[in-house]
Amino acid sequence: MTPMLNVKSLHKRYAMAGEDLHVLRGIDIQIRENEYVAITGPSGSGKSTLMNILGCLDRPTEGQYLLGDQDVSGMDEQTLALVRNRRIGFVFQSFNLMPRESALNNVAHPLRYRRMSRSERRHRALAALARVGLADRATHLPNQLSGGQRQRVAIARALCGEPSILLADEPTGNLDSATTADIMNLFDSLWSEGSTIVMITHEPDIAERCRRVIRIEDGRISSDRLNPVHD
Numbered sequence: 302m303t304p305m306l307n308v309k310s311l312h313k314r315y316a317m318a319g320e321d322l323h324v325l326r327g328i329d330i331q332i333r334e335n336e337y338v339a340i341t342g343p344s345g346s347g348k349s350t351l352m353n354i355l356g357c358l359d360r361p362t363e364g365q366y367l368l369g370d371q372d373v374s375g376m377d378e379q380t381l382a383l384v385r386n387r388r389i390g391f392v393f394q395s396f397n398l399m400p401r402e403s404a405l406n407n408v409a410h411p412l413r414y415r416r417m418s419r420s421e422r423r424h425r426a427l428a429a430l431a432r433v434g435l436a437d438r439a440t441h442l443p444n445q446l447s448g449g450q451r452q453r454v455a456i457a458r459a460l461c462g463e464p465s466i467l468l469a470d471e472p473t474g475n476l477d478s479a480t481t482a483d484i485m486n487l488f489d490s491l492w493s494e495g496s497t498i499v500m501i502t503h504e505p506d507i508a509e510r511c512r513r514v515i516r517i518e519d520g521r522i523s524s525d526r527l528n529p530v531h532d
């Protein structure tokens with residue numbers, strides 16, 4: 302079966318003040334449908350750089366990236382944005398919500414780039430909010446929500462377009478431990494409902510909850526292992 306995501310010999314370099322910064326140094330990853338993957342590793346090892354490429358927010362300098370059977374590594378910005386909108390759900394550590402828009406409008410926003418009526422966008426956004434347990438907060442602005450609720454809105458926004466894959470860069474990095482547990486329970490249930498999830502985390506106990514743990518060190522994969530099944 303074709304993997305959902307297939308990365309081969311991926312490199313990322315930045316030219317900084319005449320210096321060549323070689324951040325990703327040959328990454329190979331295959332991720333199949335309904336995998337639950339943690340990416341860990343020291344600060345500065347290249348995790349976010351990799352995640353931004355996987356999320357079609359950035360492009361590799363060298364190497365191949367297949368999303369399903371589509372080669373996205375050579376795509377121009379505009380085509381990449383389209384692929385991102387259709388196929389990727391991205392969750393950030395800092396939520397990245399529009400501060401002056403309601404939870405509902407934040408969730409519905411990515412659907413504006415689809416051929417969809419306003420009422421269908423609204424209907425889908427409400428369903429996504431209900432899925433993350435926030436049906437009763439649709440009209441709240443981000444600053445009228447708790448940190449955990451804001452991240453739920455961001456997750457609803459990521460889910461709303463029914464992406465092939467959900468990517469999250471330290472989604473619980475700004476949350477206290479009780480709220481982290483809530484958000485992890487949400488990711489667990491999305492996974493059991495069939496979502497494919499890849500998340501960056503610094504926290505060993507979060508990595509242990511995922512089925513597979515990929516460790517990045519100095520721009521390379523230093524280990525890629527399966528956790529024992531817990532239940």
Ligand SMILES: Nc1ncnc2c1ncn2[C@@H]1O[C@H](COP(=O)(O)OP(=O)(O)OP(=O)(O)O)[C@@H](O)[C@H]1O
Binds near residue numbers: 324
């Ligand atoms: N746009 C950029 N231009 C130049 N260098 C960059 C850029 N983005 C990242 N880097 C460099 O690439 C390296 C990896 O950064 P990255 O953000 O991927 O690390 P990380 O593993 O996510 O770290 P952390 O755990 O602290 O979030 C760092 O040395 C960083 O300075």
Ligand SMILES: [Mg+2]
Binds near residue numbers: 348349350
């Ligand atoms: Mg990072």
